[in-house]
Amino acid sequence: MGAAVLDGGKAIPEADPEVSEAIDFANYYARALDLAESELADVQMAPLGTVLITPPWNFPIAIPCGGVLAGLMAGNTVIIKPAPEAVLVAWEMCKALWEAGIPKEALQFVPTTDDEVGRSLVTDGRINAVILTGAHSTGRMFLGWKPDLRLLAETSGKNSLIISGMADHDQAIKDLVKSAFGHNGQKCSAASLAVLEAEVYDNPAFLRQLRDATASLHVGSAWELSSKVTPIIREPGAELARGLTQLDEGESWLLEPKMVDGNPNLWSPGIKLGVKRGSWYHQNECFGPHLAGQNRGGQRLHQPGHDRGDCATPAVWRLEEVGLWGWLQSGWPRIMC
Numbered sequence: 001m002g003a004a005v006l007d008g009g010k011a012i013p014e015a016d017p018e019v020s021e022a023i024d025f026a027n028y029y030a031r032a033l034d035l036a037e038s039e040l041a042d043v044q045m046a047p048l049g050t051v052l053i054t055p056p057w058n059f060p061i062a063i064p065c066g067g068v069l070a071g072l073m074a075g076n077t078v079i080i081k082p083a084p085e086a087v088l089v090a091w092e093m094c095k096a097l098w099e100a101g102i103p104k105e106a107l108q109f110v111p112t113t114d115d116e117v118g119r120s121l122v123t124d125g126r127i128n129a130v131i132l133t134g135a136h137s138t139g140r141m142f143l144g145w146k147p148d149l150r151l152l153a154e155t156s157g158k159n160s161l162i163i164s165g166m167a168d169h170d171q172a173i174k175d176l177v178k179s180a181f182g183h184n185g186q187k188c189s190a191a192s193l194a195v196l197e198a199e200v201y202d203n204p205a206f207l208r209q210l211r212d213a214t215a216s217l218h219v220g221s222a223w224e225l226s227s228k229v230t231p232i233i234r235e236p237g238a239e240l241a242r243g244l245t246q247l248d249e250g251e252s253w254l255l256e257p258k259m260v261d262g263n264p265n266l267w268s269p270g271i272k273l274g275v276k277r278g279s280w281y282h283q284n285e286c287f288g289p290h291l292a293g294q295n296r297g298g299q300r301l302h303q304p305g306h307d308r309g310d311c312a313t314p315a316v317w318r319l320e321e322v323g324l325w326g327w328l329q330s331g332w333p334r335i336m337c
Contacts, residue, residue, distance in 0.1 A: 001015040001016060001018075001019060001061075003060075003088045003089040003091075003092050004018065004060050004061055004086075004089050005222045005223065006088065007057075007060060007085065007086045007087070007088045007089050008057055008058065008060055008085060008086055008089070008233060009184075009222045009230045009231040009232070009233065009265075010060075010183060010222060010230070011183070011222050011227055011228065011230050012222075012225060014182060014183045015061065017062075018059060018060075018061035018062040019061060019062075021061075021062035021066075022061050022062045022065035022066070022093075025062065025065055025066040025069050025070075026065070026069055029069045029070060029072075029073040030073075032073060033073050045074075045075075046075075047074055047075035047076045048074070048076055048128040048129045048150070049076060049077070049126075049128035049129075050076065050077045050078075050079060050126055050127055050128050051071035051074075051076040051077070051078050051079070051127075051128065051129045051130070051131060052078075052079050052080075052081060052121065052122065052127045052129070052130045052131070053067040053068055053071065053078060053079065053080040053081065053130075053131050054081050054083075054122070054130060054131065054132045054133075054134065055067060055080070055082065055083060055086075055090070055133055055134075056083055056133050056134045057083035057084075057085035057086040057233055058183065058186045058187060058188075058233070059133075059187075060082070060083070060086035060089035060090065061089060061093065063133050064080060064082065064089075064090050064093060065093055067080075067131040067133070068080055068093075068097065068107060070131070071131065072102065072106060072107065076128075076129075077105070077106055077107075077108070078106065078107050078108070079108045079109075079110050079121075079127075080094065080107070080108070080109055080110070081110050081111065081112055081118065081121060082109075082111055084111070084112075084113060084114055085233050085234070087111045090109065090111070091109060091111075094107060094109045119145055122142055122145060122146070122149070123145050123146045123149070128150065129150040129151075129152060130142065130149060130150070130151050130152070130153075131152045131153075132151060132152070132153040132154070132155070133153070133154045133155075134153075134155065134156070135155060135156050136155040136156050136157070138155070139151065139153040139155045154188075155188075156188040156285055156287075157188065157285070158192060158193065158282075158283075158284075158285050159179075159188070159189060159190060159191050159192060159193070160191065160192075160193040160194070160195045161175070161176050161179060161180075161191035161193070161194055161195060162195040162196075163176070163194065163195070163196050163197065163200055164197045164200070165197045165198075165199040165200055167200070169200070169203075169206055169209070170209075173206070173209055173210050173213050174213070176191060176194055176210065176291070177210070177213045177214055177217070179191040180192065180194075180214075180269070180289075180290075180291040181214065181217060181228070181229060181269045181289050181291070183230075184229055184230060184231075184232050184267075184269075184288060184289045185269075185286075185287065185288050185289045185290055185291075186232060186233060186287055186288065190287075191291065192285065192286065192290060192291060192292060193275075193282075193291075193292055193293075194210075194291060194292070194293050196293065201293065207254060207273075210254070210271065211254050211255050211271065214255055214269050214271060214291070215255055215268075215269075217229050217269060219260050219266065219267075219268050219269075220260075220266075229267075229268065229269055229289055230266075231263065231265040231266045232265050232266075232267065232288055232289070233265075234265065235264040235265055236264070236267075236288060239284055239285075239286050239287075240286045240287060240288040240290075242280070242286075243281060243284075243286035243288065243290045244257045244267060244270060244286075244288060244289075244290060245257075247272065248275075248276075248279055248280060248281065249276075250274045250276060251272050251273065251274040251275055251276075251281075252272065252273050252274050253270065253271070253272055253273075254271040254272065254273050254293070255269065255270055255271040256270055257269060257270030257289065257290065267288065267289055268289070269289040269290070269291070270289065270290050270291070271290075271291045271292070271293070272290075272291075272292050272293070273292075273293040274293070275292040275293065
């Protein structure tokens, strides 16, 4: 966990569950191997050969461990190429696995830069498969480099949280703030759009409570145990900088994000309202401490996140089963995000 704090700026409450998840992966793949030996004994299986693991920096413990153990369980030689931002975490994980008895010949640690060196590793003919967790654009880039690449990819999308008028508003706001700003919004599962039924969106008390809950999050160093929002992995790139500093037509700040203590990597969380469907923010993943609301008026709710092929499935908060499906399928006349 200390390496995750040092490398990725993860707060301890964010890093700690990753350790538990890594343990769960180990137990899961051990049991999966037992299943293969018993219930699938009549199925012929063969390893792929050499599998390259290319994990992300935002979950530097659990996701690399899961990919490594999956490849090893299936009988492959595994090479892990850690994200350049999280090399130390991957190194500590590999040392733990080697100490547990996994041979270094079966698990090899190969840190590289994300340039022509990394590309040569991904496209090397001796690599039989690549496991990627990362940006949608990265997966397409890999396939652009090598169209016949055997790529097993989990990629990002734009996530929404749907809250109906039947929701417990206190609990819904708690969950929304946690989802949007946990690990500073640097998760593919972070709720960057709040999809609100009209009576929720138009409720000043709800918006005020959402603003106050977000503003109360302590912003500071990952080494401060009280910090809920910690430094982002790097200075904001073009997309995140635009999301944090600019408003498009019709948008307004419910809570304006600010750089803290002159540190370009440390930003207070922000919330903007009035984001239009099809707008720049609606179509782009900013990957930072940022939440948006969008007013769709009478438009049918069919893809709350965005209208691209990599749209992530929205989460639905506190809807009765009948009300949920009737609402989603009929497209009630006033749906607000």
